[in-house]
Amino acid sequence: MDIIVQKYGGSSVADSQRIRxxxxxxxxxxxxxxxxxxxxxxxxxxxxxxxKQAKEINPxxxxxxxxxxxxxxEQISIALLAMAIKARGYDVVSLTxxxxxxxxxxxxxxxxxxxxxxxxxxxxxxxxKIVIVAGFQGINNKNDITTLGRGGSDTTAVALCAALQxxxxxxxxxxxxxxxxxxxFVKNVKKINEITYDEMLTLASQGAKVLHPRCVxxxxxxxxxxxxxxxxNYNMGTIVKEKTNMEKEIVVTxxxxxxxxxxxxxxxxxxxxxxxxxxxxxxxxxxxxxSLISQSSGENGTNTISFITSESDRxxxxxxxxxxxxxxxxxxISALDNLAIVTVVGxxxxxxxxxxxxxxxxMGENNINIEMISSSEISISIAxxxxxxxxxxxxxxxxxxxxxFDN
Amino acid sequence: MDIIVQKYGGSSVADSQRIRxxxxxxxxxxxxxxxxxxxxxxxxxxxxxxxKQAKEINPxxxxxxxxxxxxxxEQISIALLAMAIKARGYDVVSLTxxxxxxxxxxxxxxxxxxxxxxxxxxxxxxxxKIVIVAGFQGINNKNDITTLGRGGSDTTAVALCAALQxxxxxxxxxxxxxxxxxxxFVKNVKKINEITYDEMLTLASQGAKVLHPRCVxxxxxxxxxxxxxxxxNYNMGTIVKEKTNMEKEIVVTxxxxxxxxxxxxxxxxxxxxxxxxxxxxxxxxxxxxxSLISQSSGENGTNTISFITSESDRxxxxxxxxxxxxxxxxxxISALDNLAIVTVVGxxxxxxxxxxxxxxxxMGENNINIEMISSSEISISIAxxxxxxxxxxxxxxxxxxxxxFDN
Numbered sequence: 014m015d016i017i018v019q020k021y022g023g024s025s026v027a028d029s030q031r032i033r034x035x036x037x038x039x040x041x042x043x044x045x046x047x048x049x050x051x052x053x054x055x056x057x058x059x060x061x062x063x064x065k066q067a068k069e070i071n072p073x074x075x076x077x078x079x080x081x082x083x084x085x086x087e088q089i090s091i092a093l094l095a096m097a098i099k100a101r102g103y104d105v106v107s108l109t110x111x112x113x114x115x116x117x118x119x120x121x122x123x124x125x126x127x128x129x130x131x132x133x134x135x136x137x138x139x140x141x142k143i144v145i146v147a148g149f150q151g152i153n154n155k156n157d158i159t160t161l162g163r164g165g166s167d168t169t170a171v172a173l174c175a176a177l178q179x180x181x182x183x184x185x186x187x188x189x190x191x192x193x194x195x196x197x198f199v200k201n202v203k204k205i206n207e208i209t210y211d212e213m214l215t216l217a218s219q220g221a222k223v224l225h226p227r228c229v230x231x232x233x234x235x236x237x238x239x240x241x242x243x244x245x246n247y248n249m250g251t252i253v254k255e256k257t258n259m260e261k262e263i264v265v266t267x268x269x270x271x272x273x274x275x276x277x278x279x280x281x282x283x284x285x286x287x288x289x290x291x292x293x294x295x296x297x298x299x300x301x302x303x304s305l306i307s308q309s310s311g312e313n314g315t316n317t318i319s320f321i322t323s324e325s326d327r328x329x330x331x332x333x334x335x336x337x338x339x340x341x342x343x344x345x346i347s348a349l350d351n352l353a354i355v356t357v358v359g360x361x362x363x364x365x366x367x368x369x370x371x372x373x374x375x376m377g378e379n380n381i382n383i384e385m386i387s388s389s390e391i392s393i394s395i396a397x398x399x400x401x402x403x404x405x406x407x408x409x410x411x412x413x414x415x416x417x418f419d420n
Numbered sequence: 421m422d423i424i425v426q427k428y429g430g431s432s433v434a435d436s437q438r439i440r441x442x443x444x445x446x447x448x449x450x451x452x453x454x455x456x457x458x459x460x461x462x463x464x465x466x467x468x469x470x471x472k473q474a475k476e477i478n479p480x481x482x483x484x485x486x487x488x489x490x491x492x493x494e495q496i497s498i499a500l501l502a503m504a505i506k507a508r509g510y511d512v513v514s515l516t517x518x519x520x521x522x523x524x525x526x527x528x529x530x531x532x533x534x535x536x537x538x539x540x541x542x543x544x545x546x547x548x549k550i551v552i553v554a555g556f557q558g559i560n561n562k563n564d565i566t567t568l569g570r571g572g573s574d575t576t577a578v579a580l581c582a583a584l585q586x587x588x589x590x591x592x593x594x595x596x597x598x599x600x601x602x603x604x605f606v607k608n609v610k611k612i613n614e615i616t617y618d619e620m621l622t623l624a625s626q627g628a629k630v631l632h633p634r635c636v637x638x639x640x641x642x643x644x645x646x647x648x649x650x651x652x653n654y655n656m657g658t659i660v661k662e663k664t665n666m667e668k669e670i671v672v673t674x675x676x677x678x679x680x681x682x683x684x685x686x687x688x689x690x691x692x693x694x695x696x697x698x699x700x701x702x703x704x705x706x707x708x709x710x711s712l713i714s715q716s717s718g719e720n721g722t723n724t725i726s727f728i729t730s731e732s733d734r735x736x737x738x739x740x741x742x743x744x745x746x747x748x749x750x751x752x753i754s755a756l757d758n759l760a761i762v763t764v765v766g767x768x769x770x771x772x773x774x775x776x777x778x779x780x781x782x783m784g785e786n787n788i789n790i791e792m793i794s795s796s797e798i799s800i801s802i803a804x805x806x807x808x809x810x811x812x813x814x815x816x817x818x819x820x821x822x823x824x825f826d827n
Contacts, residue, residue: 029476063496069436071503078506081514082499085492089470092489096478099485107488111518112563133563156519156540 015180016138017042020052020148020170024187025244026090027057029097035185035244036097039143043103048138050177052148052170053094055086076121080150080160084110087147087166095145105143108133110150111158115169117151123162126151126169129176146173164225171228175235182237184224185244190251191216191223193415194268199406201416205251205267209360212266213239213253215392219304219356220271229253264361264368265413270406272399274304274352275327276384278319279334281344284310292318292337301330304354305387305394315344319385321354321396352384353402356394357409363390368413375412381405422587423545424449427459427555427577431594432651433497434464436504442592442651443504446550450510455545457584459555459577460501462493483528487557487567491517494554494573502552512550515540517557518565522576524558530569533558533576536583553580571632578635582642589644591631592651597658598623598630600674600822606813608823612658612673616767619673620646620660622799626711626763627678636660671768671775672820677813679806681711681759682734683791685726686741688751691717699725699744708737711761712794712801722751726792728761728803759791760809763801764816770797775820782819788812 019039026032043049063082067074074082091107098105114130137144148166153159161168167184174182191213192202208216210233217226223241232239232253242250282288289308296303304321322330327348334346362368372393376383381404385396397405410416426446433439450456470489474481481489498514505512521537544551555573560566568575574591581589598620599609615623617640624633630648639646639660649657689695696715703710711728729737734755741753769775779800783790788811792803804812817823 029473032477066436066496066500067503070439070500071507073507074503075506078499078502078514081502081516082496085495085499088492088495089473089489092485092492093473093477095485095488096474096481099482100478100480107485109488109565158516 014046014048016048016050016177018050018052018170018174018177018179018182019185020166020183021054021185021244022166022187023054023057023060025185026053026094029093031244032093032097035094036101038185038244039098040101040103043143047180050134050144050146050173050179051094052146052166052173053087053090054148054166055083056090056093059086059089077157080121080158083160084147084150084158087149091145091147098143098145103143104141105145106137107145107147108137109147110169111152113146113173115151115172117153117159117161119153119155119159121159124151124153124159126161126172129172131176134173134177164227167225167228168231171231171235171237171239174237175231179237181240182232183240183242183250184228185242186223187243187245188223189243189246189248190241191221191253191267193266194270194406194410195221198270198403199410199416202410203415203417206249207252207254208266210253210255211391212358212360215356215358215389216267216269219269219354219358219392219394221267221269224253264365265357265359265415266361267358268406268409268413268415269356269358270402271304271323271354272402273324274321274354274396275324276319276321276349276352276396277327277330277334278317278347279338279343280317280347281315282318282337282341284314284316288316288341289318291341292334293320295333295337296330299329299333301326301333305385305396307385307387321352321385324350349384351399352396353399354394354396355402355405355409356392357413358392360391362392369393371412372409375408376405379404379408421453421455423455423457423584425457425459425577425581425584425586425589426592427573427590428461428592428651429573429594430461430464430467432592433460433501438651439500439504442501443508445592445651446505447508447510450550454587457541457551457553457580457586458501459553459573459580460494460497461555461573462490463497463500466493466496484564487528487565490567491554491557491565494556498552498554505550505552510550511548512552513544514552514554515544516554517576518559520553520580522558522579524560524566524568526560526562526566528566531558531560531566533568533579536579538583541580541584571634574632574635575638578638578642578644578646581644582638586644588647589639590647590649590657591635592649593630594650594652595630596650596653596655597648598628598660598674601676601813601817602628605677605810606675606817606823609817610822610824613656614659614661615673617660617662618798619765619767622763622765622796623674623676626676626761626765626799626801628674628676631660671772672764672766672822673768674765675813675816675820675822676763676765677809678711678730678761679809680731681728681761681803682731683726683728683756683759683803684734684737684741685724685754686745686750686752687724687754688722689725689744689748691721691723695723695748696725698748699741700727702740702744703737706736706740708733708740712792712803714792714794728759728792731757756791758806759803760806760812761801761803762809762812762816763799764820765799767798769799776800778819779816782815783812786811786815
């Protein structure tokens with residue numbers, strides 16, 4: 014008997030009717046002869062409401078108590094889903110993160126899973142039960158409740174799949190799968206049937222919101238087949254795995270974009286080893302997320318270092334740079350606002366060096382100015398002015414055949 | 421340093437403002453040099469809302485899942501209250517029933533506390549923290565969440581006070597204390613300053629809703645001073661303890677009443693040993709709550725047995741009696757609806773046999789017909805027609821000096 018792990022997000026269990034629909038889907042999977050473990054998020058906007066209540070009482074609530082509070086959202090979901098399954102006559106048990114044996118480190122609000130003791134889950138499987146587990150939560154070694162932070166429930170699902178040696182992990186959401194671009198942003202984009210972990214990781218890191226990088230990373234480490242599907246229909250989804258179908262040889266798989274970015278530069282700093290690590294170490298310590306980085310030589314043996322960050326981190330990053338400027342006796346700092354990053358992703362790019370030049374020339378032909386470039390073996394990212402973003406993505410989607418053409 | 425246990429009911433923590441007020445009160449108790457453990461119920465009507473959600477999904481939800489669901493109500497309260505206390509700068513920790521070491525038996529929805537492992541709470545006290553514990557919940561030996569059923573949070577508070585060897589247990593609610601009758605029912609009733617466990621037990625069993633009999637029973641067993649107070653003001657409350665102030669020598673302490681009762685009788689059953697236990701055993705097995713019982717001899721060595729139950733148990737009780745009638749070859753069954761039970765309570769009654777005759781004669785003078793009588797060492801209960809109840813209680817309150825007279 015195979016073990017299948019399914020994860021349902023908040024929109025999939027937003028009300029009684031949705032919960033019943035999810036119960037049907039779980040029962041169908043069980044009836045196909047599988048053992049089913051299900052990870053559930055909090056219903057709809059319930060987490061937002063709890064956060065609002067907390068802030069009303071304490072604008073700066075202690076993180077431990079915040080986790081105590083927020084973990085109730087998933088606990089409500091698992092109990093209601095178990096009731097819906099039982100109403101259909103199937104044996105089921107709901108488990109909190111703690112009961113499911115999910116042990117985490119000590120970092121409240123953003124804990125990482127350390128280990129999973131799957132004994133209880135296996136015992137429930139032996140009793141032929143469907144097992145429903147609260148996503149997003151665990152306990153630390155003080156027996157206190159922790160939450161896993163962003164992408165938490167997806168991560169719970171992949172970790173459970175690894176611990177239970179499941180056959181695959183199905184992530185149910187409100188979209189049909191991973192697309193070549195965000196369907197709300199570009200018309201006629203194609204759904205991707207198969208994508209590699211690395212491609213998905215790059216997409217997820219560069220703005221595609223359907224899967225969190227953390228969960229993809231974990232799936233890659235444990236070599237778990239992920240399937241992203243909609244809980245609102247029975248369409249095929251997107252499979253994320255180590256190697257995709259080799260026959261197809263698609264060079265560019267997808268495009269992602271990130272709006273509201275800013276480029277910060279520091280000029281005239283000494284060209285000696287350790288300078289970059291000094292700057293980016295200070296940025297990391299101040300929790301500034303850095304996207305693209307470039308370094309170029311200036312005059313008199315000095316350097317210019319530029320990087321892209323989000324507008325929300327702009328002020329924090331500026332302060333770090335100002336301190337660095339004084340410390341390193343640099344020349345000046347500059348900022349360029351209203352940027353977008355557009356990333357083209359595809360495992361096939363490793364063996365196709367022509368993609369980069371194709372990208373640059375099509376941007377040039379269309380008068381889209383590139384402010385910065387960064388690339389990996391499977392991706393190229395460019396920073397452009399935000400007002401050009403929609404046009405750039407449309408052009409690239411056509412250029413790399415990522416949209417369906419209307420007949 | 422003394423340990424004080426406080427319990428706040430749902431109305432006391434119904435919104436952010438109320439939660440802040442409760443935090444103030446807790447901090448005041450801590451500032452007086454005490455260690456404070458606080459038991460909290462779910463906010464306002466949140467339990468009712470969860471029950472409604474569950475019934476929508478499964479009209480007959482599994483009890484284990486119901487406890488998983490309902491226990492979130494108290495978990496939300498403890499987290500928010502801890503946040504409010506921390507906002508005032510005091511060290512605090514919230515604990516679920518499980519974390520507080522509250523072990524129960526296996527009966528979901530109506531579990532009983534088996535033992536409390538107070539290690540964690542004591543460690544938190546050693547760290548000078550205020551300890552907030554979720555009422556109404558515990559875990560069984562399967563590590564599953566259980567709830568304690570009616571009166572659960574009060575019971576949690578008394579049990580914690582026993583486990584922690586607390587100095588006293590303060591039960592905060594939305595009334596000022598225990599009154600000589602329900603203030604909504606009789607005008608100008610007096611608040612009782614002190615009352616014995618047995619008096620309180622009788623009152624609680626006979627319709628006074630301010631404390632659940634279970635919690636009074638537990639307080640009596642562990643000899644814990646209970647204080648019932650309002651969380652909406654700083655008035656003195658009612659102290660429940662083993663012996664009240666002997667100087668006062670109040671004969672009748674209070675009156676309680678129960679509406680919507682019915683009297684059922686079975687006639688012509690054999691007068692042999694074991695008949696009563698047969699009938700009441702069958703009633704208990706069918707979960708019929710019996711209030712008063714009387715047995716009288718009929719003709720030809722047969723007996724009549726009557727008892728009072730609530731209207732909601734009428735049909736269940738009727739079926740049991742019908743089966744008994746056939747089995748015992750009895751004569752007939754009768755029912756008398758629309759009754760009220762009025763109970764007069766007072767530890768002083770043991771040494772004052774005149775109270776009963778005083779009660780009967782004042783009822784007779786006022787043309788109030790008594791359908792049934794039952795008494796204990798500290799109480800006398802009478803069943804009367806419901807339409808006479810208000811008048812009877814008013815008369816008795818005056819007769820036994822339980823109301824303040826207007827000047």
